[in-house]
Every structure is written in C-alpha cells, then in structure tokens.
Amino acid sequence: MADPVLLEVADYVATLTLNQPEKRNAMRPELLEDFAAKVAELKERDDARVVVVQGSGKIFCSGADFRAMTGMARDAGGMEEAVRRIYGSFLCLRDLPQPTIAKVNGHAIGGGLGLALACDLRVVSTAAKLGVNFTRLGFTPGMATTYVLPRLVGMQKAAELFFTGRIFSGEEAEKLGIANYAVAPEELDAKTDALAREIAGSAPLAVALTKQALYRACDFDADAALAFEAQCQAKTMKTKDAQEGILAM
Template sequence: MSYQHILVEQSDGIITVTLNHPETLNAMTEEMGDEITALVAVVNQDQDARVLILTGAGRAFCAGGAKGNLKSRASGGGKSEAPKAFYQRFLALRKLEIPTIAAINGPAVGAGFCIALACDMRIIATNAKVGLNFVRLGIHPGMAGTYTTPRLVGMAKACEIIFTGKLYSGEEAFALGLANRVVATEQVMDAALALAREICASAPIAVRLAKKALYRNDDEMLDAAIEVESEYQAHTWTTQDALEGITAMTEKRTPRFRGG
C-alpha cells in the first residue's frame, strides 16, 4: 500500500512510521488520519511485525490539529461528530496488537501530544516541548487526552497538566512520568530502536497477549472518553473564548478569555 502523508519502513520486525508534513510541523489532517487507520489494519495482519515506532519528519513530532481545521471549527460552531471522527482516525493506533513506541523528536502539542500518549511507550528529546494546550485555545481537550494522561501520571498531575495547558521540556515530561526515557535529540531514534530490539528479542505471541491483557476493557473506556470529549469540545467550540483563543494563536498574542 502506498502512503502520501506518512512514511512507512519495515526492517527486522520493526515498523517505523513517520508523520510526513514537516512544512507544517506534521500538523494532523483527515488524510493523514485515514492513512494511520489503514496502516493499523495492515499491521495487525502482519505476523512478522513485532514493534511499531511513531515519529515525525523534520524538527517536530506533531504540532496538533492543522490551523485551517481549527479556524473553521472556531467559526463554524460545535458539532460533536466531526471531532469524534477525527480522533478515531488517529486513535486507531490504540488498536494495534503489537507494542508501540512514540519517538518524540521535537514539539508535540495538543492532539499531537495525545497521539504520543496513546502509544505504549515514549522516548522524548531533552529539548522537546510537549503539552496539552487545549484550554489555552479556549477548547476542551480531545484525542483521548483526558483518558490517557491520568492513566500515566495519576489524577493530581493530570489535572495540573490539563488545567494549565502548560508546555513542558523533555526533562520535565520525563520527571512527570509522561515518558519512559529522555535523551538528546539526535539520539531519540537510536533509543527507540534499541528499545524496539529488546522487545523483538521476546516471544512475539507472548508479547501480543501481554499487551492484550494490559489493555483489557480499554476499548470500551476509550470509546466512552472520546464520546465525552467530543460532546464537551463541541460545546466549547461555540464559545467566544474558543474564537478568541484561535484568533490569538493566529495573531501570536496572549488570549483574553472572558468566560463566554
């Protein structure tokens, strides 16, 4: 299968997927999400596949939703079906039967960080800037961030991460428990590959079943989180705060939220 928005390489059981929109810092589009969904179906049928690594082309991992999509939602009102369908495209990664590693080589913001959190493990660059900045745009978090974050760091830390919308360095993210390892930027892929090779040395059927056990009941809980996020985010898209947040981002200024 050929892909236009992602790059896919496979060697010795390790599949490397690169989000390939470097000119937009790998901002997420529906087309990119469709290719992720299609890839997951292919990989789950591949008995030679052992581990999948997700990374970004150029200097970023993923900048989140494409600005054009954000602007149209801010001006077009709230419909829960649109964000739900968008989330499901990328969160198909969660349905992979093999282990997944996010190699966070640079900025990963908003929904772009959420797809890293949806992976099983994360290797992060020291100089990466990551965070769930949704509320600083005036919108409710999405892409299952309200589900994955507390599962990784606990409720109290998740509340701080989500309520402040703060961006963290790679070192800070590691200290919070958002990443398994933090390394220099130029070592991110090497570290991810080293971890992948360790996993490949284990029995593949046992690993797949272990992942299935670890994530038992996850589908139902994830789907429920997506439903809630889609509804709440759709509501916030109808507010003046959302319009102000997206406008301020475009104009590169601090937003002035008024709670309306």
C-alpha cells in the same frame, strides 16, 4: 507527491512517520486517512512485531488543525462527529496487537501529545516541548487525554497540566512518568531503536497477549473517553475564546 504518512518495516520493526513537516505534522484530513490506512495494514502484517511512531522534521505532531476541523464539521454533519473522526483515526493505534513506541523528536502539543500517549511507550528528546494546551486555546481536551494522562501522572498533576495548559520539557515528561526515557537529541534514534529491537526479540504472541492483558487490567476505555471529549469540544468550539484561539494559532 509524498504520502502524508510513511510506513517502513525492517527487522520486525515498523516505523510510521507523519510526513507533513511543512504543516507541522498537524492532524489534517489527508494525514488522518492515510494514518488509519497504514495502521490497518500493520494489523495484517506478521513481519512487524513493534511499531515506532515519529514525526518528520523538527515537530512530532502539533495536534489537530482546528481550521481544517471546522471544514470537516460541515462535511461530517457537526463538530462532535468531526472530533470523533479525527481523534478516532489516531486512537486506532490502541487496537494494534504490536507494542507501539512514540519517538518524540520535537514538539508534541495538544492532540500531538495525545498521539504520543496513545502509544504504549514513549522515548522523548530533551529538546522536545510537550503540553496539553487545550484550555489555553479555549477548548476542552481531546484525544482521550483525560483518560490516559491521569493514569500516568496521577489526578492532581494531570489537573494542573490540563488547567494551566503549560508547556513542559522532555526531561520533565520523564520525571512525571509520561516518558519512559528522555535522552539528548543525538541519542534519540539509537535509544528508540534499541528499545524497539529488544521488544522485537520477545515472543510476538506472548507480547501481544500481555499488551491486551495490561489494558484489560487498567479497564482502558478510550472510546468512552473520546465520546465525552467530543461532546465537550463541540460545545467549546462555538465560544468566542475558541474562535480567538483558532485565529491565534
């Protein structure tokens, strides 16, 4: 049985692949545990200078599996703790010293877009569909998206994207400042690889410290954002709208 997350390292470029295409690479318990373990491994490796995160199949990541999250809530002692555990397992990307690149080959919806936003850089396919559609499902946002997205697109545009929950294209993601590059599907691999290799060619310690300095300058506090989002999601998960949203997924 294949691992939920694959890790490969070649020429100083590490690639993390969400490897459950039959489950739309959703944030499920087995995937989040393997993802966190692979990220922890990367922290200790000196042969990886940059990390690419991608999804296998046609979807980057469809976000949290809320049905699985309900089961986790029973085991974790409540929905708030389950939300923290799920999203926190992916936000550990922020703790990596290496720069991270999201290679968004397909849909990145809800927490899936949050995973892309947890990376430092994003290269998206023009065929990809993205969105923070939490409110359409009856939830408040998660994955620290309320912290990251306004800092990329501005408060006004972030408010529009959150309130409407609309889905947008890879091309619009680039125009909004969410993506560094939006390229044709057939050019995605080459563009991402070129960017990764260019970064890998820089001095690793200098890059790691520069990354640290950038986030200090932005006063980045994903943990605080996640804690508040977890409280809000736990409340909205109990509503009729959220229950209908889960059944409609």
